[in-house]
Amino acid sequence: MTMEERIIELEIKAAYQEDLLQALNNIVSQQQQQIDRLEMTCTLLNERIKSVSNQRQEGENTSNAHEIPPHY
Template identity: 30%
Template structure:
């Protein structure tokens, strides 16, 4: 094989590797975007659950702490 053919073959191999890497980067970017959307959705759900938990009565059957009257002074 001549030097020209060797260089041509190496160039083809490098172009193939570059194309594969670009495809991999695009796939990873798409996957990362999907994961970010899921994380944002889960964060929103956690916030809603936290709000609902704050509104639940405590174990004594009382309402949320913000709505309880102050304790009597003895």
């Protein structure tokens, strides 16, 4: 193998590595966007659960206040 062939082979390998690196970078970027969306969804769901829980507790407190005692 001549020196020129070796250089060409190295240039080809470098080009493939650059393409692979760009593809991996795109995948990581997409995954990060998906993680960000999932974190936002989890935050919203957590807030919704807390809101529903608070409403439920407030509803139980008000319904107990108007309940007739069991001896009537």
